[in-house]
Amino acid sequence: MKTFMITLPNRMVVHDRVPDMARTLYQQVQGYFRPRLLSALAADDVTVVDVGANIGIFAIEVLQRTRGRARIHCFEPIPETFELLTMNVRPWSERVRAHRAGLARAEGEATFHYSPRQSAISSMYDMMASDDKEATLAAIYDRRICDKHHADLPVYMRYLPRSVNSALIDGHGWWMKRGMTRVTCPLTTLSGFMAREGLERIDVLKVDAEKAELDVLEGIRPGDWGKIRAIAIELHDFEGRAERVQRMLVDHGFEVETDRVCPEDVIITMMGYRS
Numbered sequence: 367m368k369t370f371m372i373t374l375p376n377r378m379v380v381h382d383r384v385p386d387m388a389r390t391l392y393q394q395v396q397g398y399f400r401p402r403l404l405s406a407l408a409a410d411d412v413t414v415v416d417v418g419a420n421i422g423i424f425a426i427e428v429l430q431r432t433r434g435r436a437r438i439h440c441f442e443p444i445p446e447t448f449e450l451l452t453m454n455v456r457p458w459s460e461r462v463r464a465h466r467a468g469l470a471r472a473e474g475e476a477t478f479h480y481s482p483r484q485s486a487i488s489s490m491y492d493m494m495a496s497d498d499k500e501a502t503l504a505a506i507y508d509r510r511i512c513d514k515h516h517a518d519l520p521v522y523m524r525y526l527p528r529s530v531n532s533a534l535i536d537g538h539g540w541w542m543k544r545g546m547t548r549v550t551c552p553l554t555t556l557s558g559f560m561a562r563e564g565l566e567r568i569d570v571l572k573v574d575a576e577k578a579e580l581d582v583l584e585g586i587r588p589g590d591w592g593k594i595r596a597i598a599i600e601l602h603d604f605e606g607r608a609e610r611v612q613r614m615l616v617d618h619g620f621e622v623e624t625d626r627v628c629p630e631d632v633i634i635t636m637m638g639y640r641s
Contacts, residue, residue, distance in 0.1 A: 367446060369453075374423075376430055380454045382421055383446075383482060386518070391423045391486060393516040397625070398424065398572060398598045399431065402639045406569050406596040412436040413567055415556070417469045417582055418574035420447055420486055422454040422462075428570075429458055437461055439559075443468035443478060443551035447485045469575070470553040471584035483545045489576035495604075499535050504630035506531055511631045555585030560593070567593055574600040580607050583614055591618040597638040604632065611636060 369381040372388040382388040407414075407428065412435055416425050419440035428436050440455065440462060442448045448466045455462040468476065468490070480488045505511040506523045523531050559565070571594050573582050579601050586594075597620065601608055608624070615622050620638030 367449065369450065374426075376427070378426055378430070380421060380423070380426070381450050383450070383485065387484065387486065388421065388423065390516055390518055391420065392427070395424045395427055397514075397635050398637075399427070400623075400637065403570060403596055403598060403637065404431070406639070407432050407436065409569065410435060412569045413565065414438045414570045414572065415568050416440045416572050417556075418442070418576065419451055419464070420574070421450040422464075424572055424574070425455055425462055426458075429461065434458065434461060438463070439563075440464045441467055441469055443553075444480050444485065444488050444549060445551075446480070446482065447488065450485075465554075465559075467552045467554050468578070469556050469559070469573075469582045469585055470578065471555065471581050472553070473555060473558060474553050475550055476553050478549050478551050479546050480549045481542055481546050483542060487542075487576060489578065490581075491577035499532070499539070500630075501632045502535055503528060503531060504628075504632070508628060508630060510627040514625065514627055514631070515633060556582065557585060557587040557590045560590055565593075567595070569595045570598065571596070572598045577602045577604065580611055583611065595640055597636075599636045599638075601634050601636045602632065603634060608634060608636070 369383055370385045371379055372382055372385060373379050374392045380388050412432060414428055414436050416438055419425055419442045422440060425438045425440050428438060440451060442451050452464050455464060476490045478488055478490055505517045506519055512519060573579050575582050579599050601611055612622050615638040619640060623637045624634050626634045
């Protein structure tokens with residue numbers, strides 16, 4: 367597997383298959399580090415679970431911000447992406463454990479759509495569905511959405527008619543799908559993992575599971591919710607999932623914040639904190 371060595375703005379060097387994607391991911395994960403989340407990371411003995419770790423950008427940033435104090439469990443189901451993850455977190459092997467599995471509502475296996483051309487959109491779900499196309503179109507014409515997600519979209523697209531951009535997105539989707547493969551990956555549940563590890567506390571649970579966020583949360587048994595101090599979720603709001611997830615967090619005792627900038631913004635960061 368050919369990889370590139372990329373220097374991030376925090377001066378860390380990571381490996382990835384696509385030169386610019388790591389820098390985009392670095393900018394995106396900064397949105398998680400709000401004051402209350404940083405407070406949850408401030409204790410001497412901090413445990414973080416990173417679901418959808420991809421190549422490890424969030425985990426590395428946590429280690430940087432906690433000066434190596436955090437203990438992190440990274441979950442990444444795609445074999446090639448998992449290989450990059452293990453390469454990138456190797457300097458912190460005593461603090462980080464990488465697990466090649468996805469988290470879901472039940473133990474088992476699932477078929478993932480893997481995109482070597484953009485590994486961050488690999489998912490059990492169709493990431494080229496019509497709602498994703500509408501989200502991209504919204505980002506083209508609304509600068510607030512584009513800036514919030516650090517969307518790497520050509521500037522000229524905002525001056526093109528919607529019909530032209532729609533056709534361009536369709537063409538890009540065709541190119542992406544041509545490069546996609548299907549990979550069977552193991553699944554576990556967060557509660558099953560906690561039981562096996564004897565994990566009695568999670569200071570920060572971060573979930574970036576490309577439309578599978580609700581699946582991850584439904585794998586938490588009622589008795590384990592109270593062991594989680596803070597949750598940071600990149601949530602894809604389709605089929606009313608934002609409302610369902612927010613209600614779930616509130617029902618389990620979390621104060622909830624979201625960063626939706628307008629109704630057309632369908633990828634939101636949802637943060638849950640305990641008082």
